[in-house]
Amino acid sequence: MWDQLLNGLVIGNLYALTAIGITQIYGVAGVVNFAHGSVYMVGAYIGWMAIAWLHWPLVPAILLVLAGSAAIGLLVERAAVRPFARAGSTILLLTTIAAGLIMDNAAQIIWGPQTQALRSPLPQWQFKLGGGTVSFLDLFILAAGVGTALLLHLFLYRSRAGWAVRATAQDREAALQMGVDVNRVSSLSFAMAGAFAGLSGLLVGLYFNNIYPTMGASATLKGTTAALLGGLGNVPGAILGAYVLGITEAFSVEWLGSSFRNLMAIVLLIGVLIFRPNGLISARRALNPEPTAGTFIPHGRPLRFPRWLLPAVTVSAMALPLFLSNPYPLQVLAIAWVFGLMAVSLNLISGTTGQISLGHAGFVTLGAYASAILTSRLGLPFSLSLLVSPFLAAAIGVLLCYPALRLRGQYLAITTMGLGEAISLIALNWEGVTQGPLGISNIQPPGFFGYPIVSPAGMYLLAFAVLLIGVWVVHRLSRSHLGRALRAMREDEVAARAFGIGLARYKSIAFGVSAFFAAAAGVLLAHSYSYIAPDTFTFALSIQVLTMIILGGRDNAVGAVAGAVILIALPESIRFLGEFRFILYGLLLIGMLRFRPYGLFNSAT
Amino acid sequence: MILLSVRNVHKRFGGLHALRGVNLELEEGETVAIIGPNGAGKTTLFNLISCEDSPDEGEILLDGHRIDGLPAHLAAAHGLARTFQNGRVFGNLTVLENVLLGAHTRLHGLTDPGSRLAGSVLAALREIAWSIIQPRRFRRREAELTEEARDILSLFGERLIPRLHQPAYSLSYANRRRTELARALALRPKVLLLDEPTAGMNPTETEEMTEIIQTLQRRGQSMLLIEHKLDLVMAVADRVVALDAGEVLVSGRPEIVRSDPRLVEAYVGRRGAGHSVPDSAVTLQKQA
Ligand SMILES: Nc1ncnc2c1ncn2[C@@H]1O[C@H](COP(=O)(O)OP(=O)(O)OP(=O)(O)O)[C@@H](O)[C@H]1O
Numbered sequence: 070m071w072d073q074l075l076n077g078l079v080i081g082n083l084y085a086l087t088a089i090g091i092t093q094i095y096g097v098a099g100v101v102n103f104a105h106g107s108v109y110m111v112g113a114y115i116g117w118m119a120i121a122w123l124h125w126p127l128v129p130a131i132l133l134v135l136a137g138s139a140a141i142g143l144l145v146e147r148a149a150v151r152p153f154a155r156a157g158s159t160i161l162l163l164t165t166i167a168a169g170l171i172m173d174n175a176a177q178i179i180w181g182p183q184t185q186a187l188r189s190p191l192p193q194w195q196f197k198l199g200g201g202t203v204s205f206l207d208l209f210i211l212a213a214g215v216g217t218a219l220l221l222h223l224f225l226y227r228s229r230a231g232w233a234v235r236a237t238a239q240d241r242e243a244a245l246q247m248g249v250d251v252n253r254v255s256s257l258s259f260a261m262a263g264a265f266a267g268l269s270g271l272l273v274g275l276y277f278n279n280i281y282p283t284m285g286a287s288a289t290l291k292g293t294t295a296a297l298l299g300g301l302g303n304v305p306g307a308i309l310g311a312y313v314l315g316i317t318e319a320f321s322v323e324w325l326g327s328s329f330r331n332l333m334a335i336v337l338l339i340g341v342l343i344f345r346p347n348g349l350i351s352a353r354r355a356l357n358p359e360p361t362a363g364t365f366i367p368h369g370r371p372l373r374f375p376r377w378l379l380p381a382v383t384v385s386a387m388a389l390p391l392f393l394s395n396p397y398p399l400q401v402l403a404i405a406w407v408f409g410l411m412a413v414s415l416n417l418i419s420g421t422t423g424q425i426s427l428g429h430a431g432f433v434t435l436g437a438y439a440s441a442i443l444t445s446r447l448g449l450p451f452s453l454s455l456l457v458s459p460f461l462a463a464a465i466g467v468l469l470c471y472p473a474l475r476l477r478g479q480y481l482a483i484t485t486m487g488l489g490e491a492i493s494l495i496a497l498n499w500e501g502v503t504q505g506p507l508g509i510s511n512i513q514p515p516g517f518f519g520y521p522i523v524s525p526a527g528m529y530l531l532a533f534a535v536l537l538i539g540v541w542v543v544h545r546l547s548r549s550h551l552g553r554a555l556r557a558m559r560e561d562e563v564a565a566r567a568f569g570i571g572l573a574r575y576k577s578i579a580f581g582v583s584a585f586f587a588a589a590a591g592v593l594l595a596h597s598y599s600y601i602a603p604d605t606f607t608f609a610l611s612i613q614v615l616t617m618i619i620l621g622g623r624d625n626a627v628g629a630v631a632g633a634v635i636l637i638a639l640p641e642s643i644r645f646l647g648e649f650r651f652i653l654y655g656l657l658l659i660g661m662l663r664f665r666p667y668g669l670f671n672s673a674t
Numbered sequence: 675m676i677l678l679s680v681r682n683v684h685k686r687f688g689g690l691h692a693l694r695g696v697n698l699e700l701e702e703g704e705t706v707a708i709i710g711p712n713g714a715g716k717t718t719l720f721n722l723i724s725c726e727d728s729p730d731e732g733e734i735l736l737d738g739h740r741i742d743g744l745p746a747h748l749a750a751a752h753g754l755a756r757t758f759q760n761g762r763v764f765g766n767l768t769v770l771e772n773v774l775l776g777a778h779t780r781l782h783g784l785t786d787p788g789s790r791l792a793g794s795v796l797a798a799l800r801e802i803a804w805s806i807i808q809p810r811r812f813r814r815r816e817a818e819l820t821e822e823a824r825d826i827l828s829l830f831g832e833r834l835i836p837r838l839h840q841p842a843y844s845l846s847y848a849n850r851r852r853t854e855l856a857r858a859l860a861l862r863p864k865v866l867l868l869d870e871p872t873a874g875m876n877p878t879e880t881e882e883m884t885e886i887i888q889t890l891q892r893r894g895q896s897m898l899l900i901e902h903k904l905d906l907v908m909a910v911a912d913r914v915v916a917l918d919a920g921e922v923l924v925s926g927r928p929e930i931v932r933s934d935p936r937l938v939e940a941y942v943g944r945r946g947a948g949h950s951v952p953d954s955a956v957t958l959q960k961q962a
């Protein structure tokens with residue numbers, strides 16, 4: 070009992086250090102900084118280098134971490150936030166995700182993908198307190214958390230710079246008019262938040278005695294959850310939220326088992342987003358005031374091709390296996406077609422309906438598991454499962470997303486991320502059905518009427534055929550009144566609703582159809598890999614697919630497929646790119662949003 | 675016959691009592707203008723009638739059915755269409771698409787919200803299926819509505835017809851307002867709610883809009899009109915309701931309301947308090 074409480078407090082302190090940064094950045098920049106966990110990770114590595122390589126004592130190591138991660142925080146602001154300040158918060162969400170992706174993968178290349186041991190240079194003594202044990206490190210972490218909170222409070226409420234930060238957070242325009250240099254405030258906030266995050270990374274490394282390049286992902290998740298619990302933008306709220314999260318986790322680990330730590334965090338995240346999106350302590354917000362006119366973001370229109378071009382490309386793609394004797398390009402292209410299907414389906418949500426979804430991998434996972442279970446447990450043939458599984462996945466997907474569909478922008482995006490994670494965590498924990506972490510193996514190869522498809526050419530054609538169906542359906546939908554309704558929601562939800570477009574229904578339709586084809590892609594992959602596990606389709610896949618549609622052009626099916634082909638084929642054909650694949654995705658995402666936000670296959674007008 | 679009635683409606687925003695027991699009735703075919711200084715609660719009243727927001731007290735009836743508190747998308751299905759004070763066209767949709775969207779509730783029951791859970795799921799699935807298959811009946815309906823949209827747009831002469839396929843964000847401000855009105859008309863509303871349809875328009879454009887509103891009146895369109903420009907109000911309104919600080923100050927025939935001293939006082943009082951004074955108040959003062 071005491072142990073859990075103490076444990077929860079210590080972990081809560083660590084979360085608080087990341088959460089205050091996330092909440093402060095949200096206040097001044099209006100974005101949930103998805104690169105925050107990566108700054109934390111870099112901080113941990115800086116500390117590890119100082120301690121394990123240079124054998125520095127802890128205090129100078131901490132100072133180095135503070136300085137280094139503040140610099141990284143600044144870099145994120147300069148490269149991924151400031152240039153996009155006017156582009157809107159959902160774009161900022163994407164650019165910070167990209168920055169995080171770049172850092173995480175750069176860290177793998179620089180320091181290696183393996184876990185590094187980090188031994189604490191602190192004295193190892195501990196003592197008993199009311200039935201629990203307290204170590205020196207525990208005390209150190211508590212002191213660091215409380216000290217930071219106090220310093221931050223003094224800064225915000227006692228200094229001129231702190232006043233500027235608060236003014237900017239309250240109303241950026243008004244602050245500008247009062248002569249606040251909001252750019253400096255933004256830099257300052259990112260630097261401070263970065264320093265706290267780095268410190269937190271180092272302390273977590275010391276606490277668990279190890280660090281690894283992808284450790285930032287869970288920090289972003291936990292920090293965001295804590296910040297949301299407290300209400301985004303609210304610093305004391307974030308600290309409170311961090312304690313709530315830390316203690317809840319500690320007790321659920323005790324009572325339910327250690328695999329529930331992350332599941333509990335996800336449940337809290339989704340719960341707060343759906344039931345109290347403004348945090349546990351704030352009141353309900355009233356109707357938003359009417360926007361002033363003239364804030365349109367032009368979306369670009371699909372490039373026009375000569376009439377014969379698309380059919381000609383389609384026919385040549387179908388005929389390709391006849392001319393290629395080398396199976397390798399066919400295998401790569403088959404994967405590209407499956408990703409094209411995912412991209413086309415995501416485009417319906419993110420391009421046509423204008424909602425950023427970060428959980429597309431969840432739909433793919435649903436389809437893959439549905440088919441794996443239906444074919445191996447219930448003996449359904451592949452051909453039937455290819456039809457049934459997507460329906461099943463779409464139904465489950467819509468059911469899961471439904472409560473979240475009234476959220477907008479970043480809030481919906483974060484919820485979809487949470488749902489995506491939740492789906493793989495359920496796959497991980499529901500062992501009776503999914504075989505848990507072992508995954509499901511020996512999934513039958515795809516095939517029709519007893520003839521299995523095993524050749525690369527066969528897989529290629531199957532994938533292409535399903536892709537064509539997907540493109541055709543999405544194209545028809547998007548040209549019908551439904552497409553119009555979805556776009557109207559993207560442009561202005563209030564006006565759309567005033568003309569009879571029930572937001573829940575039409576968003577459900579977009580998510581449902583999208584989930585259907587994402588799941589079909591999952592079915593194809595499950596049967597061609599013959600094996601799936603809870604971590605086969607991850608958050609990284611969701612981001613990869615998003616990158617494809619930003620590259621190809623939002624609301625443009627041809628662009629989505631082209632984006633998929635480029636992003637899949639390019640790293641395969643240029644060997645040395647393989648290792649840098651995700652860095653390339655990150656750079657492409659930022660670069661496209663900066664220099665060609667319409668995508669390659671849309672034109673400005 | 676009374677089409678719309680607003681009964682003793684209250685609305686509060688935190689400590690601000692924006693509407694304090696407003697009553698209002700609209701007869702079929704009638705045009706009622708709502709005037710009043712900035713912040714009087716006119717737009718708030720529209721938000722309640724169009725179900726964008728719900729009243730704290732009181733009731734709103736359309737054709738004898740209570741509509742207050744309904745979700746906003748159902749208000750449209752009941753035959754309410756509105757324009758917005760600052761203009762809210764769908765920027766990346768073309769002019770034609772904007773207007774067709776106004777007819778969304780008229781796609782032959784296809785877009786029927788469906789009652790109860792099972793009903794609404796089935797309705798949604800049917801809507802998806804129809805959109806993919808696009809049977810002839812469905813395409814014919816789309817074509818009819820397109821034709822109708824052109825008719826509506828030709829109300830504005832040559833202003834919008836040549837720009838049918840341009841995205842709405844590329845239009846001038848006045849043309850966006852026109853597109854918005856066309857979109858509302860495409861719903862074939864029982865009651866049309868116009869929130870300052872001529873805001874930001876020059877005198878010629880205002881004159882044009884006045885004529886269009888008169889055309890609609892001749893066709894029997896019932897409407898509520900929020901307007902600051904007194905000439906327009908005098909030209910089109912059958913009755914005028916003057917709101918001030920959330921209360922109905924005066925109501926009645928336009929010429930009677932215009933000369934009511936309380937109204938002038940409301941405007942001038944506001945000016946004393948440092949509020950901006952709409953041009954109508956200036957006209958009012960001269961006439962008083
Ligand atoms: N969503 C809201 N939250 C808080 N206060 C609001 C909200 N909407 C309106 N108000 C307040 O209610 C009062 C009435 O506003 P409303 O927009 O109805 O005025 P109006 O008569 O339309 O004025 P105008 O001529 O300027 O358009 C104003 O004081 C306004 O600030």
Ligand SMILES: [Mg+2]
Nearest residue numbers: 716717718759
């Ligand atoms: Mg108004």
